[in-house]
Every structure is written in C-alpha cells, then in structure tokens.
Amino acid sequence: MTPDAVRARRVLTPEGVRPATLLIEDGTITGVAPVDLPLPGEAEVLHVADSAVVLPGVVDTHVHVNEPGRTEWEGFATATRAAALGGVTTLVDMPLNSIPPTTSVANLEAKQAVAAGQLAMDVGFWGGAVPGNVADLAPLWEAGVFGFKCFLAPSGVDEFPPLSPAEFTKALTEIASFDGLMIVHAEDARVLDAAPAPPSRAYSDFLLSRPDEAEVAAIAQVVEGARETGGRVHVLHLSSARALDLLADAKAEGLRVTVETCPHYLTFAAEGIPDASPQFKCCPPIRDDGNRDALWQALDAGIIDCVVSDHSPATAEVKLAGDGDLQLAWGGISGLQVGLAAMAAEATRRGIGLEKVSAWMSRHTADQVGLAHKGRIAVGADADLAVLDQAVPLTVSAAGLAHKNPISAYDGLTLPSQVTTTILRGRMLDRTDPGTHGGMLRR
Structure with missing residues (x-):
C-alpha cells in the first residue's frame, strides 16, 4: 500500500503530539x-489506531552490517529487514567488520555493489580511518561517506587496526581540513592493557577488564584533538557516566563534540546480567544501575545527543566462543529491531515523553549526518514513518527477530508497545516481506 494520507489521533509533529492528517505525494510529506x-473519495488513506502514535522513522547511524566478507554474521538483506520491522527507515553502515573494510574508495564501491538490490530501507556509509590511509580520507569524503570511524584501542578484527595518539591527530587534522566528521570508539589502549583480564565467566570480572578509566582517558584525548584541530568529533556508544563532566565542559567551551549512547546501556544494568551470558557482552560494557540513571539524566540535559543501536552481531560460534568465558566471546549487542520499543518502554517508566525519545533516535541522528529530509514529520521531509502501538505488547524472542543470527540480550524481555507499521518514503512495508525498496544515500 502506498497511501495518499495517514490519519491518526497522535502524530509527533514539530509542535508536539497532536491529531493530524499527513498528506503524502511522491514519497514526500506535502502537508x-x-x-x-x-x-x-478516491484517496487511499491509512487510518491509525487510537492506541498508536505516528513517529518519524528511526535514523540509526551505528549499524554493523558486515557484508561483504563476514556476511554469515549479518548482511544487507537481513539487517535492513530487521531494521524496517523495528521502525528504522534509515541506517548508516559502519566501515567494519566487513572484508574489505571501508577504508578506500575502491572498498566503498565494493560494499555498495554488494548492497545494491538488497535494501529494505535507505542506507548510507561511514568511512574508516586506520593507520596509513590519510590519503584516502578526502577521496572517501568526496565519494559520499558521512564521516570516518576510528578506534583508539584494538577493534577486535585485524583488518581495522587502531590509531596511535599521533596517528589520531594526523587523521583528525586532515578530516578537519575539509570539515569532515571523525567518530571515535573511545577506549584507551594503555588503560585496557593495564586492567586485569583473566579467563572468567563472571560478568564482574569482565567489567574490571573494561574500566571506566579507559573511556575517560580516551575521551580526554578526543576532546583535546577537537581543541587542537578545530575538527568535528563524535564519541561513539558512551557507557561510562564518569566521562559526562568532561563532555559537558567540552560542549560549554564551544568545542564541536557530540556524543551517543545505546538502548542496551539505558535498558540493562550490570546487577541484572547473569554470569557466562555473552549475549550481554559489548565494549565498552553495560555498567551498574547508578551509571544507567546518570546516562538518562545526561540525555535529558542534552549532554548526550543521540541514541543508536550499535547493532554488532556475530555467528553463534563466534559470539558464544569460550563456553561462557567472557574474555573469549565476541563483544556486540544485537538489538536493531527492538531499540525503539525498548527505549519507549524505559522512557515511559521514567516519565520521559516519546517526543524526546524520537528526537534522540531520529532527528538528532539525521541532523548529525546532514540528512535534513529524514528523521522528522514536516512538509518537505521524506514520508518515513514508524507507528508505535502502545496497546500491542512485545515479548522479544531472539529466534523470531529478522537479523541473521538468533542471539540477543533482549531475548525474553516483555515490552509494553511495538512497531506495527513502517512507512518508507510513502510506501507501507509488508511485515512479512518488507521488500527491497531502499536506496543508497550519499552525504
């Protein structure tokens, strides 16, 4: 169905949630x-249940699709289908863990060639900054990537090594020269090397191996880089609340620093994670309940700008490696399909409205990467919509999720609402088979 209009008692507009009729023409909101x-009389109208709210489609700027090279971990067909079913209408693909990584124009073109014809929703691409590829950064920018990801500690895959402090400064200086965006996995390699990391099935031991200090030290380096070069920097998947004062001060200083966190850091807490449960392992890790509260407060205060999935799946063989030894299991949470519903549930529990959740997951992420026609319900924007029905609960079953490998920290969680309809550029996507109506985006 390609409706000419969507009618609902609750639509999230720039003026707030209100009754509205959205007029759609050629995939764009015209009224x-x-x-x-x-x-x-001949107009095709989608009438939305009174129990549901119409939100802008989610713009998820942190997704590991892994194709080509590790397509058994995920892939464009399965990742975009899962995204669409969860109300995500746009994603930006990370430059790893595909082989080759997106560290040159040739590698970007290889990834785009594989993605063609597989996309259930719209997809853009990040480039990568690794040792030795400074000369590739400007050509990648011209080829349309939305920015450049780097690591300050080992990434977990050999083909995407971290930048040393000197290499980070050199790459950021180059990126600042054309006003690009550097996005950073901010954990300090020296702090991690000094932390105890014995073989262990205990989640408390895993936490000790990825201490808060690793994030704080790395973020201090990122902030200093922004100060030194004038460049734009973005801190990925913030987990440690101990870095919040540093980030708030950087923003107050006028440095061009933005920050994201993830639904799993805002939904789960270390106290509730069983030992030998690698489905909860991610880097940086899920920390304690007080830390989670502080992240929510920082979102509400604008210190943290946005919320993204950091969907990072792997095969069961890799994710469950080590028979419960959390040092050997792959680190990554699979949550692309349930992030919006999980965030809505936790926000409601805390008395936070859906308009803020949507801003963090749609408008702010779209604005960060310059997609002014995404992530909002407004005249001239793409008609990308997610219908979240608050009378239709969701009990998450990892086996029933659309991503390729049925492992997820959200397995068994009951949420009070779920996405029941997703509309991409005016086209209502089939819940059984969303199709391949997505396109590839350039900056």
Missing part, C-alpha cells in the same frame, strides 16, 4: 493537516 481534513 501536516487537521485530522478531519476532507479528502477526495
């Missing part, structure tokens, strides 16, 4: 009209 606007 945000009164809910009782008369329409021609």
